[in-house]
Amino acid sequence: MIVQLNESLLQIRDLYKRFSISGDFLDQLRFEGGKIKRHQEHVHAINGVNLDILKGEALCVVGESGCGKSTVARTVMGLLNPSSGSISYEGQRIDNMSGKALMPYRKKMQMIFQNPYASLNPRMTVSETLAEPVQFHNPKWSGAEVRDKVHEVMFSVGVDPSWGVRFPHEFSGGQRQRISIARALAVDPEFIVADEPISALDVSIQAQVLNLMMDAQEQRDLTYMFITHDLSVVEHFGTRVAVMYLGTLCELGTSEQLFDSPRHPYTQALMSAIPKLADDRPNHIKLQGEVPTPVNLPSGCVFHGRCPYADDRCKQEIPQLIVTDSGTQVACHAVEEGRI
Amino acid sequence: MALLEVNNLEVCFGLRKGEVKALRNIDFKIERGERIGIVGESGAGKSVLGFSIINLISQPGYVSQGEVMFEGQNLAKMNHQQLRSIRGNRISMIFQDPMMTLNPVLTIGDQMVECLMEHRTISKQDARNIAVQKLQQVYIPSPETRLDQYPHELSGGMRQRVVIAIGLLMDPDIIIADEPTTALDVTIQAEIMELMLELCERNNVALILITHDLGVVSQVTQRTFVMYAGRIIEQGPTKEIINDAQHPYTQGLINALPQMGVRGKRLHQIRGAMPSLQSVPVGCAFRERCDYAIENCSHNVPDFTESGGCKVACHMVAELKREEQAVKLEIKGGAQ
Numbered sequence: 001m002i003v004q005l006n007e008s009l010l011q012i013r014d015l016y017k018r019f020s021i022s023g024d025f026l027d028q029l030r031f032e033g034g035k036i037k038r039h040q041e042h043v044h045a046i047n048g049v050n051l052d053i054l055k056g057e058a059l060c061v062v063g064e065s066g067c068g069k070s071t072v073a074r075t076v077m078g079l080l081n082p083s084s085g086s087i088s089y090e091g092q093r094i095d096n097m098s099g100k101a102l103m104p105y106r107k108k109m110q111m112i113f114q115n116p117y118a119s120l121n122p123r124m125t126v127s128e129t130l131a132e133p134v135q136f137h138n139p140k141w142s143g144a145e146v147r148d149k150v151h152e153v154m155f156s157v158g159v160d161p162s163w164g165v166r167f168p169h170e171f172s173g174g175q176r177q178r179i180s181i182a183r184a185l186a187v188d189p190e191f192i193v194a195d196e197p198i199s200a201l202d203v204s205i206q207a208q209v210l211n212l213m214m215d216a217q218e219q220r221d222l223t224y225m226f227i228t229h230d231l232s233v234v235e236h237f238g239t240r241v242a243v244m245y246l247g248t249l250c251e252l253g254t255s256e257q258l259f260d261s262p263r264h265p266y267t268q269a270l271m272s273a274i275p276k277l278a279d280d281r282p283n284h285i286k287l288q289g290e291v292p293t294p295v296n297l298p299s300g301c302v303f304h305g306r307c308p309y310a311d312d313r314c315k316q317e318i319p320q321l322i323v324t325d326s327g328t329q330v331a332c333h334a335v336e337e338g339r340i
Numbered sequence: 341m342a343l344l345e346v347n348n349l350e351v352c353f354g355l356r357k358g359e360v361k362a363l364r365n366i367d368f369k370i371e372r373g374e375r376i377g378i379v380g381e382s383g384a385g386k387s388v389l390g391f392s393i394i395n396l397i398s399q400p401g402y403v404s405q406g407e408v409m410f411e412g413q414n415l416a417k418m419n420h421q422q423l424r425s426i427r428g429n430r431i432s433m434i435f436q437d438p439m440m441t442l443n444p445v446l447t448i449g450d451q452m453v454e455c456l457m458e459h460r461t462i463s464k465q466d467a468r469n470i471a472v473q474k475l476q477q478v479y480i481p482s483p484e485t486r487l488d489q490y491p492h493e494l495s496g497g498m499r500q501r502v503v504i505a506i507g508l509l510m511d512p513d514i515i516i517a518d519e520p521t522t523a524l525d526v527t528i529q530a531e532i533m534e535l536m537l538e539l540c541e542r543n544n545v546a547l548i549l550i551t552h553d554l555g556v557v558s559q560v561t562q563r564t565f566v567m568y569a570g571r572i573i574e575q576g577p578t579k580e581i582i583n584d585a586q587h588p589y590t591q592g593l594i595n596a597l598p599q600m601g602v603r604g605k606r607l608h609q610i611r612g613a614m615p616s617l618q619s620v621p622v623g624c625a626f627r628e629r630c631d632y633a634i635e636n637c638s639h640n641v642p643d644f645t646e647s648g649g650c651k652v653a654c655h656m657v658a659e660l661k662r663e664e665q666a667v668k669l670e671i672k673g674g675a676q
Contacts, residue, residue: 203381273530
């Protein structure tokens with residue numbers, strides 16, 4: 001199958017997302033030097049992310065916990081409102097739409113969540129769970145049509161349609177995740193956001209679910225945005241990879257480029273930390289210190305405090321994504337100046 | 341004499357539905373300073389095995405058969421008083437989630453000093469000094485100030501370092517680490533694993549590493565046990581198991597790893613899922629998912645067969661080995 005990788009399906013432009021952590025209005029008031037002052041503190045979860053998702057690709061977003069990858073996914077799906085910036089789907093801005101106007105897009109964009117134990121309603125049978133979105137998005141369909149559709153998706157994810165009368169607790173983790181995938185596929189979406197869909201599963205089951213997702217992509221021409229912290233999965237599954245650190249994009253490239261020759265110092269450290277079967281002992285690039293808190297962001301490049309190549313420019317100026325000679329996009333002054 | 345010797349261990353859980361055997365026929369020996377990996381999927385019994393070594397299984401579970409010999413004493417038959425002098429002292433345990441292990445209302449110093457004063461008769465000041473020294477060993481910066489901090493003031497990686505430092509307090513002979521890095525990020529995981537490897541080598545401590553991550557096992561351990569449905573189904577040198585697994589389950593598990601696959605191609609998968617321990621099939625527990633199962637597999641539980649440096653519990657080992665060699669010869673012949 002030849003995948004055309006030139007048309008962009010989803011555009012994220014200058015996306016920012018802040019979460020207030022100082023409580024409601026009264027909690028923010030402080031008495032200071034004889035005056036009442038208002039203090040506000042924010043967690044800066046996403047800080048200026050620009051990203052294009054191309055038709056037919058599987059874009060993986062990776063990073064450590066707290067880097068904002070799930071927030072990006074949720075903002076794309078409209079589960080969170082961006083603080084600023086825009087998200088467009090096929091050229092149409094969707095981040096400021098009303099719920100009603102968004103309806104056709106909700107049918108095109110579906111989400112698979114991390115934990116299949118929490119994302120399936122324990123009081124609904126599998127067929128009810130699967131029929132609900134079909135009925136909701138196709139109100140004119142008859143009961144028989146809905147039933148056929150449910151059977152079809154159950155069959156396509158390898159769950160016996162006769163098990164539809166069962167409840168989620170009667171299934172194993174892997175089967176539940178198959179049902180979550182079936183629910184996403186039930187409305188024939190074009191674009192699926194998968195937020196850590198396999199990290200709650202065992203290795204042998206992970207392989208089954210990954211294969212299922214790859215088959216579905218081939219059969220249905222899906223585009224994936226795949227959020228994960230497991231880099232070895234990325235290498236296998238992703239066509240392109242975006243590496244995030246503290247709410248910003250460090251590096252973006254095809255998975256071959258990124259795994260064969262990572263350019264950003266953080267990507268290099270991250271890649272070297274994957275435990276490989278071939279290694280005898282851990283042999284990784286050590287980073288100094290820890291991820292700074294996203295409440296008080298470091299000035300300049302967010303990575304400068306831990307970067308072995310940081311200089312004065314890194315402490316002041318925020319690096320922009322630039323295209324390197326190897327074809328990847330890297331946000332790093334040192335790479336830009338040719339120091340690494 | 342081996343440092344730890346587990347003989348024919350069987351652990352049962354008495355449930356309302358009846359007895360469930362969580363572990364059966366576990367036999368192994370560990371020498372001083374040896375690093376062992378126990379791998380398997382969730383529900384295979386690897387954590388129960390870790391717990392049962394220091395008799396930490398809580399009701400309704402109990403050791404129904406077998407013995408755990410540590411320096412000539414049977415830990416499975418000891419009373420609470422005797423166990424207290426072993427746990428945390430000679431054999432210490434590191435758990436998965438450092439936030440659950442550390443007491444949130446006590447400072448780190450209090451927790452470390454408490455452990456030391458329990459096992460040794462020393463002054464509080466001496467205990468504090470030892471605690472500082474152990475925190476330095478796990479590369480915690482400014483350990484004196486850390487001693488007066490509470491667990492919530494530390495990051496996940498730092499907390500796990502503190503837990504490791506507590507594990508090392510009494511200079512134990514064995515450390516049992518139950519998924520010590522599962523709750524941590526990859527970069528932190530790499531640091532913690534390197535630290536544990538270094539500490540075990542330097543202090544000549546035996547390590548029992550329980551994990552589902554074969555990559556971690558291959559980096560840290562010398563020998564590996566693969567568990568499936570409450571049994572060890574393959575054991576041997578880690579190198580051999582990773583490079584040349586003999587049991588069809590181990591082979592499947594290794595081939596299912598994304599790093600073994602070809603980019604963009606389907607991954608190798610093992611069909612089905614592990615049977616629940618309440619309904620482990622007669623014969624080989626893996627036979628329903630196995631491509632090589634024969635008639636005998638559904639009647640008799642396979643015994644260990646020596647194959648290369650490994651011990652494998654599979655009826656088909658010899659045949660598989662022969663087949664593999666035939667394939668290798670064919671490839672060689674084809675190349676010529």
